Amino acid sequence: MKSLLRILLLVLAGATISYAQDSHFRPKGQQIPVPDCLTMKGLWEGGSKPCSQTEHQAWLADITHWRIERRIRIGYDGARYDLPALKWTQSSFMQPQMMVQDRYFYDPVAGKYTVDRYLDDLEKRYGGIDAVLIWPSYPNMGIDNRNQHDMLRSMPGGVAGVKQMIADFHHRGVGVLFPMMMWDQGTRDPGMPWPDAIASLMAEVGADGINGDTQDGVPLAFSLAADKIGHPLAFEPEGGPSDEALGWNVMTWGQYEFPFTPLVDKYKWLETRHMVNISHRWNRDKTDDLQFAFFNGVGWESWENIWGIWNGVTPRDAEATRRVATIERGVAPFLISKDWEPMSPVLRYGVYASRWPLGEQVIWTIVNRNEYAVEGDQIEIAGQESVRYFDLYHGAELKAQARPGGRSVLAFPIEAKGYGAILATNTAPDEKLLALMSKMKALTATPLANYAHEWRVVPQQIVPIQATKPVRSAPSGMILIPQADFLFKVSGIEIEGFNETGVDVQYPWEESPRRFHEHPMQVKSFYIDKYPVTNAEFKKFLESTHYRPQDNLNLLRDWKDDSYPDGWDNKPVTWVSQEDARAYASWAGKRLPHEWEWQYAAQGTDGRLYPWGNEWNDGAVPLPDKSRTMRGTDPVDGHPAGASPFGVMDMVGNVWQWTEEFIDEHTRGGILRGGSYYQPQGSIWYFPQTYKLNEHGKLLLMSPSMDRSGGVGFRCVVDSQ
Secondary structure, eight states, X not given: OHHHHHHHHHHHHHHHHHHHTSOTTOOBTTEEOOOGGGSXXXXXXXXXOOOOHHXXXXXXXXXXXXXXXXXXXTTOOOGGGGOGGGGGGGGOOBXXXXXXXXXXXEETTTTEEOHHHHHHHHHHHHSOOSEEEEEOSTTTTTSSSXXXXXXXXXXXXXXXXXXXXXXXXXXXXXXXEEEEOTTOOSSOOXXXXXXXXXXXHHHHHTOOEEEEEXXXXXXXHHHXXXXXXXXXXXXXXXXXXXXXXXXXXXXXXXXXOOOSSOOEEHHHXXXXXXXXEEOXXXXXXXXXXXXXXXXXXXXXXXXXXXXXXXXXXXXXXXXXXXXXXXXXXXXXXXXXXXXXXXXXXXXXXXXXXXXXXETTEEEEEEEEOSSSOBOSEEEEEOXXXXXXXXXXXXXXXXXXXXXXXXXXXXXXOBOTTOEEEEEEESSOOOHHHHHHHHHHHHHTTSOGGGSOOOOOOOOOEEOOOOOOOOBSSOOTTEEEEOOEEEEXXXXXXXXXXXXXXXXXXXXXXXSSOBSEEEEEEEEOOEEEESSXXXXXXXXXXXXXXXXXXXXXXXXXXXXXXXXXXXXXXXXXXXXXXXXXXXXXHHHTTOBOOOHHHHHHHHHTTTTOSBTTBSSOOGXXXXXXXXXXXXXXXXXXXXXXXXXXXXXXXXXXXXXXXXXXXXXXXXXXXXXXXXXXXXXXXXXXXXXXXXXXXXXXXXXXXXXXXXXXXXXXXXXXXXXXX
């Protein structure tokens, strides 16, 4: 019996050891759960109680054990974090994703990048940035067969212009990343493996890193390709990489859940030098993003221009960003401490702290998740007379306060949904910390509560189209569209954004941008080109005016020696920007159509879905091109079955057509109608088609070089008497 009992005890002991190898707090996605005692519970659930020291130590021991074992299991090698070329990532706290079409970044009138203006605006509004993710491709990619790198090369000045622009960012101490889209398999073949193509182009322009769009980890092959040519890149996947890939993905986006109690970032816990930029772009209140970042000692993707939809930070969030970033930059060496202690014990409910030891000093980063301010005793400390304490957030020295039972505490205020930072040191603070405290004292003199926290939409304006000299009879090649009452009903086809205020555009009769538009209006009579402007017609314009725009990159890209290919005389001219089209129209005594004029000419007054009726007709449009090369458009008169009720031809399915332009303070977009014959395959992220007459496309506008496309042409109108 004793032998049996001994065997049973040994079996139970073995089971306990085996179980101990597993964690009670295994990560869920990218976040590690906290002790159960930190979760508020109703009385019916047993109620809430403060965590004991034992419970905290047990949780910390558990996740520490998980970290040790996990690093062994994945054969973790953190050598990449030691590369001098990648050290910048470890303090890259604020990183916006910036659309190249942002009006603060490029001035199309002056024809130059305005990096200083862009950075000065961010410095003024929320304290500046450490890196920028420059986005030249989606959602415009797929409007023609330019791949992701062709889009970058189409930026003003081409590769040389981009290289100088990046140098301007570097001059201001800002790192530069570009995206990689491995879903881009339907446009032009790059002609080499993507790892090599990316490494080569990034080295050529001098970029510092790559964001892996839609990727759960960027494969090692991409890092190796960059290393091979002597230009290491920081790779930052959008989704969480495998734990093993943490060794070469030195950055990650943080796409978190945001419960009341902050959670620990798994990657930061596994490798404290790893930089996470929390991204929750559609949030209009950024408090969760900023507080979880501050608690974890990581950064924030300060993303406002979301695919041309402006979701600007509120004044309170901007000021909170300034303060969080100022402190994180000031204590950055602490925030990679291998001895990081998350959930360091504090005394008040709803207040959470991380403790960051470094040598003989310690920093606490603290967040108050409560909707009310918390004042008084906050942290219990060991009463060591040689240790001095500084409230970095408020820029003041603290004195330990004695409490009954021989306890010593630090007492200080934390605003509602606010922040705190404490330094413990055996020595006097150095000049850097004194400067930090001086700056923070000035910043925090005004409470965060004094800053507005209501999100407001940015209003848009439609760019006026100058009327033409009215005419009495139809000019050659034009059709009269009679005056009529017309229900202008159209919706935007943006892939993202749903129906939030700010999506799509704002017509003059609307109070804000929105996706769905409906407006009864009286349209005055006008004349419209029966066909889109052809290559032959555009050549006459060039020969007459010797038109040469300042930005001529990609102008008439499919022409050679100032002429179109044989047999293309009656095909729609493409690779013309809105500016090019306006120049032609002005020469011809015409103008571009208002969108409602275009739609009325295509639809009539019966609300039909297509120019020819309500059912799709394959014979009324060109055969779709689903290849990676673009065969070219069909002749403008090649599909008579596609005529509109007024006899206007080629409105749908051959070439997109320019109409309106909309701007706000930060964004700019052109409305395209009709869709094109080109349909790149393999991804839902390519620019969608709008063959239906109740839909329009919004092409984000930057510069003529970027805006010109092999899938976009135009037709003109003239006002009638």
